[in-house]
Amino acid sequence: MFGKRGSPKxxxxxxGAGLGGxxxxxxxxxxxxxxxxxxxQEDVQAFKTEEQLPSSRGGAAPSKRxxxxxxxxxxxxxxxxxxxxxxxxxxxxxxxxxxxIRDVVNDIIALKNVMMSISEQEELLxxxxxxxxxxxxxxxxxxxxxxxxxxxxxxxxxYIETSGKVEKTGIQFRDNKQLMNIxxxxxxxxxxxxxESSPICDARLPDGSRVNxxxxxxxxxxxxxxxxxxxxxxxxxxxxxRFGSIxxxxxxxxxxxxxxxxxxxxxGGTGSGKTTLLNCLTRYIDSTERIIxxxxxxxxQLQQPHVxxxxxxxxxxxxxxxxTMTDLVKNCLRMRPERIIVGEVRGSEVFDLLQxxxxxxxxxxxxxxxxxxxxxxxxxxxxxAMGGFSLPSRTVREIIAGSVDVIVxxxxxxxxxxxxxxxxxxxxxxxxxxxxxDIFVYDIQGEDANGRLLGRHRSTGIGRPLFWERARYxxxxxxLAEALDAADQGEAMHA
Ligand SMILES: Nc1ncnc2c1ncn2[C@@H]1O[C@H](COP(=O)(O)OP(=O)(O)OP(=O)(O)O)[C@@H](O)[C@H]1O
Ligand SMILES: [Mg+2]
Numbered sequence: 001m002f003g004k005r006g007s008p009k010x011x012x013x014x015x016g017a018g019l020g021g022x023x024x025x026x027x028x029x030x031x032x033x034x035x036x037x038x039x040x041q042e043d044v045q046a047f048k049t050e051e052q053l054p055s056s057r058g059g060a061a062p063s064k065r066x067x068x069x070x071x072x073x074x075x076x077x078x079x080x081x082x083x084x085x086x087x088x089x090x091x092x093x094x095x096x097x098x099x100x101i102r103d104v105v106n107d108i109i110a111l112k113n114v115m116m117s118i119s120e121q122e123e124l125l126x127x128x129x130x131x132x133x134x135x136x137x138x139x140x141x142x143x144x145x146x147x148x149x150x151x152x153x154x155x156x157x158x159y160i161e162t163s164g165k166v167e168k169t170g171i172q173f174r175d176n177k178q179l180m181n182i183x184x185x186x187x188x189x190x191x192x193x194x195x196e197s198s199p200i201c202d203a204r205l206p207d208g209s210r211v212n213x214x215x216x217x218x219x220x221x222x223x224x225x226x227x228x229x230x231x232x233x234x235x236x237x238x239x240x241x242r243f244g245s246i247x248x249x250x251x252x253x254x255x256x257x258x259x260x261x262x263x264x265x266x267x268g269g270t271g272s273g274k275t276t277l278l279n280c281l282t283r284y285i286d287s288t289e290r291i292i293x294x295x296x297x298x299x300x301q302l303q304q305p306h307v308x309x310x311x312x313x314x315x316x317x318x319x320x321x322x323x324t325m326t327d328l329v330k331n332c333l334r335m336r337p338e339r340i341i342v343g344e345v346r347g348s349e350v351f352d353l354l355q356x357x358x359x360x361x362x363x364x365x366x367x368x369x370x371x372x373x374x375x376x377x378x379x380x381x382x383x384x385a386m387g388g389f390s391l392p393s394r395t396v397r398e399i400i401a402g403s404v405d406v407i408v409x410x411x412x413x414x415x416x417x418x419x420x421x422x423x424x425x426x427x428x429x430x431x432x433x434x435x436x437x438d439i440f441v442y443d444i445q446g447e448d449a450n451g452r453l454l455g456r457h458r459s460t461g462i463g464r465p466l467f468w469e470r471a472r473y474x475x476x477x478x479x480l481a482e483a484l485d486a487a488d489q490g491e492a493m494h495a
Contacts (some may be wrong), residue, residue: 084103142209151227153221257405289304289338294312300341340353358399
């Protein structure tokens with residue numbers, strides 16, 4: 001116990017508003033204890049403000065909470081700050097710090113004679129701990145496993161995505177200042193800063209969740225914070241089959257595509273499941289292969305032992321030191337990769353990836369934002385053009401057709417379900433046009449009474465895909481034939 005009850009002055013002086021006084025740019029990413037200290041100091045300031053404005057809105061604010069709750073919380077919080085040695089608290093691990101806060105808060109409630117039920121007391125304690133030790137009102141959302149995305153549009157509006165559906169929550173921040181402080185707390189952990197002079201920032205939570213912040217003056221109604229929650233237990237192809245995202249036979253074909261070193265582009269809209277699918281495909285890579293992954297924010301979880309993981313780097317506060325995806329992919333080629341996997345292809349790196357696919361790194365993979373396999377081919381073309389390569393369009397198309405073997409299309413449908421809608425082979429060129437053939441497609445057939453889309457995956461009846469020879473080379477031709485036959489039989493039965 002290190003409480004300093006009886007000592008009226010606290011040793012921790014609040015810093016200026018927001019991050020004033022703490023320069024994450026100058027300091028390395030804070031350790032756990034440094035982090036806790038920054039958090040405490042900011043919130044002391046936040047609550048001082050609230051003390052002056054007792055009717056202002058509070059932190060984790062499900063709508064049922066009223067101003068009284070926040071007044072009580074503010075007064076207990078301020079008493080806590082007086083009673084506890086914050087610099088010592090910052091040295092504790094999260095569990096011990098929580099226990100310490102619990103003891104002191106219970107004493108304060110008894111001393112102040114605040115009337116509260118046990119459950120109200122627990123709720124208040126959670127709130128205070130979240131504000132002092134964590135990410136405030138976001139904590140309960142971060143603790144939930146069923147949430148894919150958290151989208152904060154200013155202090156009053158927080159949306160979440162669960163099971164493909166976006167819904168508004170009752171969570172609110174006290175004000176935009178508290179929200180900005182929390183954004184700052186998140187990005188300072190990766191040594192970055194977000195403020196009016198640099199209002200856009202990508203970061204990562206300690207658990208790997210991907211974070212984007214865009215603050216005023218660019219976002220007009222307060223900071224916008226978007227979090228893609230990191231799933232430790234990534235979905236597998238078998239789970240995708242169970243969810244109906246792909247049929248059993250389709251999954252077997254994807255498995256073979258992953259194993260026999262086809263060059264694959266996974267195409268899909270935002271949040272359609274591209275990264276998840278890429279991760280699934282990598283499971284079937286042989287454990288002896290040397291794989292190099294390039295990502296903006298490491299999301300892939302490869303199971304193989306021989307993997308080198310690379311991540312791009314944004315410029316520092318002086319605008320220097322940026323390492324782009326193109327830099328990484330180019331460098332990969334000097335690292336004797338057997339496969340190169342690019343988390344998300346957005347720009348000119350597509351050219352380097354295609355070159356890699358073309359020059360003995362078969363089985364390379366990447367994802368691209370696009371809504372159909374055709375559009376994906378066009379996107380690649382325009383990314384090459386935007387990269388400043390002045391090649392005739394026919395040559396560009398020839399490079400694409402000669403490099404990419406398969407495009408797998410993922411989609412989030414309007415009922416929120418995620419489906420693999422196409423497994424498409426890139427066949428070659430006819431005149432100036434890249435030709436493709438679908439092996440598997442998903443047809444939407446209607447809608448049930450609950451608004452859920454009904455549909456089915458069907459084989460297009462291609463008996464021998466172009467990667468047949470590859471499958472034979474890797475000893476997978478029987479399994480491929482079985483999967484294609486089963487799909488065809490299913491088709492015949494359906495007809
Ligand atoms: N087939 C699926 N069924 C159910 N949930 C899925 C499926 N595929 C992905 N998800 C979930 O959807 C969320 C988004 O998936 P993922 O990150 O793979 O999408 P993405 O297309 O890569 O998104 P972004 O465009 O933002 O990179 C994750 O929480 C993931 O677990
Ligand atoms: Mg992704």
